[in-house]
Amino acid sequence: MQETMERPKTSVAEVPVNKDKGKLKKVLIICSKGKLEDVYAALVMANGALMEGLEAKMFFTFFGLEAITKKHADNLHTATVGNPAFMPGMPTMVAGLPGFEAFASYMMKKEMDKLDIPHVTEFIQMIEAGGGEIYACKLAADMFHLKKEDFVDEVKGIITVGDMYALAEGEGTQIIFI
Amino acid sequence: METLTLNRTAVAVNAEGYLTDMNQWTPELAKEMAAEVNIELTPKHFEVLNWLREKQREGVQLSIRKLGNSGIVDIKTFYQLFPGGPLKISSKLAGIPKPASCV
Numbered sequence: 001m002q003e004t005m006e007r008p009k010t011s012v013a014e015v016p017v018n019k020d021k022g023k024l025k026k027v028l029i030i031c032s033k034g035k036l037e038d039v040y041a042a043l044v045m046a047n048g049a050l051m052e053g054l055e056a057k058m059f060f061t062f063f064g065l066e067a068i069t070k071k072h073a074d075n076l077h078t079a080t081v082g083n084p085a086f087m088p089g090m091p092t093m094v095a096g097l098p099g100f101e102a103f104a105s106y107m108m109k110k111e112m113d114k115l116d117i118p119h120v121t122e123f124i125q126m127i128e129a130g131g132g133e134i135y136a137c138k139l140a141a142d143m144f145h146l147k148k149e150d151f152v153d154e155v156k157g158i159i160t161v162g163d164m165y166a167l168a169e170g171e172g173t174q175i176i177f178i
Numbered sequence: 179m180e181t182l183t184l185n186r187t188a189v190a191v192n193a194e195g196y197l198t199d200m201n202q203w204t205p206e207l208a209k210e211m212a213a214e215v216n217i218e219l220t221p222k223h224f225e226v227l228n229w230l231r232e233k234q235r236e237g238v239q240l241s242i243r244k245l246g247n248s249g250i251v252d253i254k255t256f257y258q259l260f261p262g263g264p265l266k267i268s269s270k271l272a273g274i275p276k277p278a279s280c281v
Contacts, residue, residue, distance in 0.1 A: 048280060051242060053263035116241055117281055126243065129253035130264075 025172030026055035028164070033178060034063035036078040036105055040112075042067075042178050043123045050130035057167045058127070059159075061137035064178075065144060068136060068151050073120045077105040121152055128154040135159045135167070196269070196276050200234065203273030211271050215262075219271075223259055225250050227272040234274040240265065241279040 027049045031042035042058065049056040066072045080086055080095040086104070087095070094100070109119075118126060124134060136151055136158045148158060157163075168175055189202040197203060208227060212219045219227075229250050233240055242265050246253040260267040265277045 044280060047242075050257075051263060051265055053261070053266075115281075116239075116243060118243055122243075123281075126246070126253055129246075130242075130257050 023172050024054060024174060026057070026168070026170060026174075028057045028059065028168040028173060028175045030059045030061065030164070030175065030177045031064035031067065032060075032062045034066035034072075034076060036076040036108060038178050039064065039067040039076055039120060040117070040123075042176075043120065043127065044117075045176060046132055047123065047127050047130065050127065050132050056127065056130075056132040058132065058134045059137060059164045059167070060135070061140045065136060065140055065146060065151075067120055068124065068134065068155050069146065070150060070152055073124070073152055076120060077101050078108055080104045124152055124154045133167070135164065137161070137164070194276060197273040200231065200273045203231070208271045208273070215267060217260065217267070217271075222251070222255075223268075223271075226256070226259065226268055230268060230272040230274055234272070239279060240269070240274075240277050241281055243281060 027045065029042050029046050031039060033039070042064070046056040046058050060068050067076060078086065078101070080090075080101045081092055095104075117123075127134065133156050134154050136146070136155055138158050138160050141147070141158050148155070151158075189207065190198045192198055205224065208224075209219050212223070217223070226245070229245070229248055230240060233244070238244070242253060242256065245251065245256055245265070251259065256264045256268075260271075265279070269275065269277050
């Protein structure tokens with residue numbers, strides 16, 4: 001039998017072109033989690049949007065609020081337990097030993113430093129300097145007994161879910177939930 | 179390979195309009211490219227462009243944060259100088275490749 005299967009063509013990385021002209025103009029990024037990697041995902045996307053000339057708004061809620069408190073912003077941890085992608089093969093009992101999570105988070109931050117990724121508070125300052133706006137969720141703030149003065153200065157306000165949707169008004173907006 | 183002809187001199191650019199050879203860059207070229215994106219280059223703009231070119235020659239991976247720490251401009255001013263995507267626009271005007279940085 002003749003071999004007829006063709007080798008798949010290797011695709012060359014090209015800049016994707018948006019053909020339907022529906023341009024992205026603004027992103028609203030909701031961060032509901034307080035783990036290091038989730039918070040960084042939100043910050044990188046918000047800052048990345050600004051770098052592309054888009055508008056960016058951020059809304060932190062529930063455990064995400066940790067990321068914008070003066071007390072904890074620069075002390076976020078990554079989860080070593082209940083996170084199968086973290087060091088596969090690591091027994092949960094070991095990953096749960098006292099100090100393990102702090103150590104893993106320290107190592108992760110060290111790697112990020114090497115890549116020129118700023119600490120959370122500096123990242124937030126960069127986003128504000130680029131014209132981004134940062135808000136805290138009123139319901140969650142009430143629940144965790146957090147007040148305006150508990151948050152870093154860049155937080156523009158503590159707002160309701162209705163106010164949050166108002167931030168997303170306008171053509172070409174996308175809401176991203178983390 | 180495409181070419182961009184400004185002021186009767188042709189320079190080689192890629193599909194996105196970035197110069198393919200940073201040595202073909204001149205301040206006059208930067209001014210003309212800037213006019214197309216409605217930016218009038220001031221001495222402050224040129225300080226940024228020259229810094230970017232210098233770092234590019236040194237092989238530094240450029241980022242907004244590095245520029246913010248350069249002592250030339252703070253990040254807020256950088257956004258104001260090159261509105262609509264500061265690092266991309268300034269890199270293009272500086273005649274260096276498109277920045278491959280996510281922060």
